[in-house]
Amino acid sequence: MADPTAQFRPLPTGQGLAAVYLDGIRNDRLMVQHCGACNSHWHYPRPVCPGCGSDDWDWVDAQGSGTVHSFTIVHRAPVKALKHLTPYVLAMVDLTEGARVTSIIVGETALDISIGDPVKIAFPKGPAGEAGMPVFKQVTA
């Protein structure tokens, strides 16, 4: 696979709730929402709890630990700019708090990932120190 340290994905811009979330990422924090009514956590940021519809929620910092819910090894990139990064491992991760995030798995053993494997978040920085999309790495015993 391509050098796992090269699996950098620039952070997009966003407004409103997305801006709060992206600011968190820039500060190495994975912020999820917590519902005061039904006690669930969710990602991605939305104005009401997707489970119960309540708007009684708070931001909380997730630990950044979780397990692989599913994954795929992408061989056909969507755009030419990503072609040199293939194959890469797109995954959905169930966070310890219960929210599910989509990300990529990086590291030497990424291509050997399995559903259920424990993973931990990392906050990559680009060449100029700019924040990128958060990624996950396998947790080795």
Place this chain on the structure above:
Amino acid sequence: MTLKNKVIISGVGDGEIGLVPDKSALDLCADAALAAIADAGLGVKDIDGLMTAYTSAPYFVFYGALAEYLGLELDTGATLTAGGGTPGVMLRQAALAVSAGVLNNVLIVAGDNRATGLGTQNVVQMLSAFGHPIYEDPYGVTIPSLYALVAQRYFSEYGLDRSHLAPIAVQSRANAALHPNAHKRDPLALDDVLNARPISEPLHLYDCCLISDGAGAFVVSRAGLAADLPHPAAWLAGVGERFTHEHLIAADNLIASGAEESARQAFAMAGLAPHDIDFAQLYDCFTITPALLAEEIGLTERGEGWSLWIGGQAGIEGRFPINTHGGMLSHCHAGAAGGLLNINETVRQLRGDQGARQVARHDVGLSHIEGGIMSNHTTAIFTREPV
């Protein structure tokens, strides 16, 4: 409100399918529309409603451009966007309007010239903006990758692998070979499917649907028109729809979608059960999709949807024919035309005049169409006679 026995499909029509470099998306859609209107024994001035799916054609209001091109005079019209599920949504909206007596003959059209008009690379790039623009797309998600996440989870849940889905691609091609206008009719062997290059593992090339040029259209009419048609009407016995999420990141469960609920509604309205269905057309953007839909609809137990394709059972002469035209894997996928041609095939099979492709039992047919990543679902049950 029940729509049972109040609405018919009075006519169906296809545009040219495959690689059609000399036709624009508008012309493909116009051809399909005129064919459907003629098939219903109607003229363009009999159409009082038009719904079209989105296209890549350069018209700001596509339905308006098509209506103007065909000389339609409409009481209502709209271009709808619900992904590949758009034809199902349009069918149900038209059925509601017709059953309420608001409209008489609603023309439904979907098509595009994605293969020759856009080209594969541009289509892939266009569809790369399919995920959530902030939380999914920056990672490099593709539509195949999102369905691959579904497939991988499905395999993990039930101890399966890609070999269990491969017969779906093989059978689709065999069915398409019996269709005179299918995009892909050359034989496809199991080894071809298994040895194909990976697109987004566990999905390989032949697990993915085609990118075609093509179009389809049908006319939704009041049941009172049935006696006057040149061809037997297809009666809408039941229809259900369910939306649960747009982006996969927001799906509660990767392998249980709104299909179960849309099917439950359709069966309840029709007063029928899964064992009453003679044949089905199940949306097949990827091989995982119809396998999952089969079990969500209740045609099999959970985890066993793939088993309907074992040993040619889903073939024309099989125990339960599925995607008798070859589906989107081998017949056609052009914009939102795939799901529409699924409905057209159900209507044609009910009529019983499809020659080598005709299924033996054709009293009750089911069409299931979905959009997004198992995001929106429409289940429609059609019958040869009112039930």
